[in-house]
Amino acid sequence: MAENFPQIFDTRSFRINIDEAFNWIVANYGEPLEILFLPVLKMLIVMEKFLQWLPWYVVLIALSGLTYLACRSWKATLGTAVMMFLIGVIGIWDPAMSTIALMLTSTLLAVLVGVPVGVIMSRSNTMQSITLPVLDIMQTMPIFVYLIPFVMLFGPGKIPALLATIVFAIPPVIRLTNLGIRQVDAEVIEGVTSFGATPRQRLMTAQIPLAMPTIMAGINQTTMMALSMVVIASMIGAGGLGYQVLQGIQRLEVSRGLLAGLGIVFLAIIFDRIAQAYGRRMQQHLHMGS
Amino acid sequence: MADKSIKITVENIFKIFGSNPDSVMDQVRAGASKSELLEKTGHVIGIRDVSLKIPAGETFVIMGLSGSGKSTLIRHFNRLIEPTAGKIIIDDVNVMNLGEAALREFRRNKISMVFQRFALLPHKTVLENVIYGLVIAGMKKAAAIVHGMEQIDLVGLNGFENHYPNQLSGGMQQRVGLARALATDAEILLMDEAFSALDPLIRNDMQDQLKELQARLHKTIVFITHDLDEALRIGDTIAILKDGELRQVGSGAEILLNPADDYVERFVRDVNRARIVTIGSIARPAAQLACSKVTAASCKKLLTTQEAIIVTEAGKPKNIISREFFARYGSAGLKSKKSETDDVACINQSATLEESFSMLANSDEMAVVIDEGSKPVGVITPKVVLKAMARC
Numbered sequence: 001m002a003e004n005f006p007q008i009f010d011t012r013s014f015r016i017n018i019d020e021a022f023n024w025i026v027a028n029y030g031e032p033l034e035i036l037f038l039p040v041l042k043m044l045i046v047m048e049k050f051l052q053w054l055p056w057y058v059v060l061i062a063l064s065g066l067t068y069l070a071c072r073s074w075k076a077t078l079g080t081a082v083m084m085f086l087i088g089v090i091g092i093w094d095p096a097m098s099t100i101a102l103m104l105t106s107t108l109l110a111v112l113v114g115v116p117v118g119v120i121m122s123r124s125n126t127m128q129s130i131t132l133p134v135l136d137i138m139q140t141m142p143i144f145v146y147l148i149p150f151v152m153l154f155g156p157g158k159i160p161a162l163l164a165t166i167v168f169a170i171p172p173v174i175r176l177t178n179l180g181i182r183q184v185d186a187e188v189i190e191g192v193t194s195f196g197a198t199p200r201q202r203l204m205t206a207q208i209p210l211a212m213p214t215i216m217a218g219i220n221q222t223t224m225m226a227l228s229m230v231v232i233a234s235m236i237g238a239g240g241l242g243y244q245v246l247q248g249i250q251r252l253e254v255s256r257g258l259l260a261g262l263g264i265v266f267l268a269i270i271f272d273r274i275a276q277a278y279g280r281r282m283q284q285h286l287h288m289g290s
Numbered sequence: 291m292a293d294k295s296i297k298i299t300v301e302n303i304f305k306i307f308g309s310n311p312d313s314v315m316d317q318v319r320a321g322a323s324k325s326e327l328l329e330k331t332g333h334v335i336g337i338r339d340v341s342l343k344i345p346a347g348e349t350f351v352i353m354g355l356s357g358s359g360k361s362t363l364i365r366h367f368n369r370l371i372e373p374t375a376g377k378i379i380i381d382d383v384n385v386m387n388l389g390e391a392a393l394r395e396f397r398r399n400k401i402s403m404v405f406q407r408f409a410l411l412p413h414k415t416v417l418e419n420v421i422y423g424l425v426i427a428g429m430k431k432a433a434a435i436v437h438g439m440e441q442i443d444l445v446g447l448n449g450f451e452n453h454y455p456n457q458l459s460g461g462m463q464q465r466v467g468l469a470r471a472l473a474t475d476a477e478i479l480l481m482d483e484a485f486s487a488l489d490p491l492i493r494n495d496m497q498d499q500l501k502e503l504q505a506r507l508h509k510t511i512v513f514i515t516h517d518l519d520e521a522l523r524i525g526d527t528i529a530i531l532k533d534g535e536l537r538q539v540g541s542g543a544e545i546l547l548n549p550a551d552d553y554v555e556r557f558v559r560d561v562n563r564a565r566i567v568t569i570g571s572i573a574r575p576a577a578q579l580a581c582s583k584v585t586a587a588s589c590k591k592l593l594t595t596q597e598a599i600i601v602t603e604a605g606k607p608k609n610i611i612s613r614e615f616f617a618r619y620g621s622a623g624l625k626s627k628k629s630e631t632d633d634v635a636c637i638n639q640s641a642t643l644e645e646s647f648s649m650l651a652n653s654d655e656m657a658v659v660i661d662e663g664s665k666p667v668g669v670i671t672p673k674v675v676l677k678a679m680a681r682c
């Protein structure tokens with residue numbers, strides 16, 4: 001037998017302390033927090049209901065149109081239409097709509113929070129050196145770990161699913177916003193400063209627009225990560241395609257899991273294409289020549 | 291020149307890069323060298339004790355090799371860089387004391403800058419770039435556009451106002467940079483190697499255009515370059531910088547003729563003198579002889595050491611009699627010289643050697659050098675010009 005690692009201090013009581021502290025937070029702040037996040041829940045539900053209420057062909061045409069606008073390619077557009085059609089054919093339209101709703105809502109919120117955080121991070125090196133390790137931890141921590149505190153705070157349901165998705169998906173948009181702004185040509189920034197731009201004007205007229213291709217790459221990654229979170233989020237009540245996969249596991253129905261998985265792949269391809277093409281389009285304007 | 295008022299005064303500016311510049315100031319003041327300081331403390335001297343007086347309405351050139359601190363120095367004028375010590379006074383205002391808002395106003399109204407790599411906003415059109423300074427200062431868009439179009443006109447970019455910078459050539463992009471800087475009507479124009487990124491031909495065009503604009507606008511221009519030819523061409527005064535220290539300040543001719551030290555000397559050695567040296571400074575003296583007084587006797591007396599210029603009764607140069615000519619043809623030649631009706635070639639004394647080339651090439655042997663009032667002051671031969679150029 002190998003020697004056991006000596007017990008230096010009592011981890012049991014340490015863990016109990018953490019758990020108790022968290023329980024205390026849940027007991028005292030659970031309800032206010034729930035109220036705080038109610039508007040977010042409303043937004044998610046409205047979006048989901050709306051997508052499901054729309055006739056299927058409207059959604060199909062809208063997504064195909066978006067693909068065409070971004071890619072300017074008939075092939076890609078046709079691909080989107082065919083994939084959306086197949087999602088309907090294999091009978092997972094409604095869950096697919098709730099998945100899109102969850103993905104869009106969490107991406108939107110991640111961007112709303114992540115871009116400002118990235119901007120702040122780009123302003124100071126101290127801020128960056130604090131934030132980067134936190135982001136590293138957020139990205140390497142097993143996803144399931146996030147579920148525990150959120151479920152305890154809100155109980156199983158859509159809010160914890162949404163929040164866990166945001167926490168999981170937000171690092172790329174923060175990282176790349178910071179990076180994008182730091183990479184903006186120093187002379188251009190000197191240029192706008194030399195004409196008397198305020199820090200805010202500098203941000204809005206130069207830094208954000210010039211960092212946009214990089215920020216878009218971050219948003220793209222965030223979208224993809226949100227989509228990859230749907231299966232796990234479904235375990236705590238997010239519904240959607242992930243729930244179909246989960247049911248497949250529970251009922252040992254390979255077909256159910258396979259079809260739902262296929263749906264997720266289709267959605268991933270469609271949104272990835274749109275976001276990437278949009279980013280490239282922006283890049284063209286910014287970096288060609290000079 | 292004493293009669294010009296001083297626009298910018300730079301007083302004992304020091305700039306040290308590093309983690310704690312103030313801590314090494316004593317060593318720098320005591321005269322620690324750049325490499326010594328870097329080795330001992332890890333600090334880099336950018337600018338060491340520079341003082342300058344820049345007259346209003348002048349093109350003031352700051353020159354030096356790469357790394358001599360030119361960009362660092364010019365960025366102090368609009369405080370893109372804060373000095374470690376010293377101050378800059380512009381129109382009686384100490385720029386170092388300006389608060390954040392006052393500094394912004396100062397940058398919006400008083401001073402503008404043109405950058406080496408243009409520093410245009412690639413997502414904005416030419417027009418939007420040109421009116422950028424006006425718009426962020428709060429001018430109404432319509433008024434800004436009117437004003438911006440005037441500047442675009444001024445730099446000759448009509449028809450390109452809706453293009454994006456990346457659709458333009460380098461020279462055109464820098465014209466946009468220039469128009470943007472002119473648009474705010476700032477009295478002071480900072481140009482950091484503004485033409486260095488351009489091809490030689492375009493560069494010449496831009497230099498000419500700048501000179502032409504300056505003749506009309508009379509801004510105070512601080513122009514950075516590492517090219518002495520460019521400095522001599524556009525600068526009224528030239529300051530030479532080395533390792534962050536000022537080595538010499540003076541007019542182009544002063545620096546060419548009396549370099550302050552070895553460094554400046556080496557700098558000016560390769561300069562294209564044909565562009566700087568004037569005809570007046572190398573003209574040979576000549577006697578003047580009214581047309582009616584041209585006789586063999588008078589010529590014999592005059593033409594011992596110098597040539598003679600035949601002038602009309604009004605004092606206008608008419609022809610030249612060289613010693614060689616007189617020796618060869620004697621008084622018979624004089625007659626034909628007197629009766630020749632073609633005007634003799636004349637070159638203004640302030641013309642540079644280069645400007646005289648075509649004139650000399652077309653004249654037979656000699657040309658008359660005249661002053662501003664068309665009075666002859668001497669003669670010049672191609673040989674003398676070649677000699678002056680060969681001397682360097």
Ligand SMILES: Nc1ncnc2c1ncn2[C@@H]1O[C@H](COP(=O)(O)OP(=O)(O)OP(=O)(O)O)[C@@H](O)[C@H]1O
Nearest residue numbers: 307334335336355356357358359360361362363516
């Ligand atoms: N931010 C900085 N940090 C540290 N050192 C700097 C910094 N900026 C400039 N320096 C140093 O200051 C010195 C002067 O640099 P500067 O850019 O002013 O030179 P320059 O004359 O403009 O050269 P170039 O012709 O290459 O543009 C150099 O030794 C450079 O290494």
Ligand SMILES: [Mg+2]
Nearest residue numbers: 360361362483
């Ligand atoms: Mg420089």
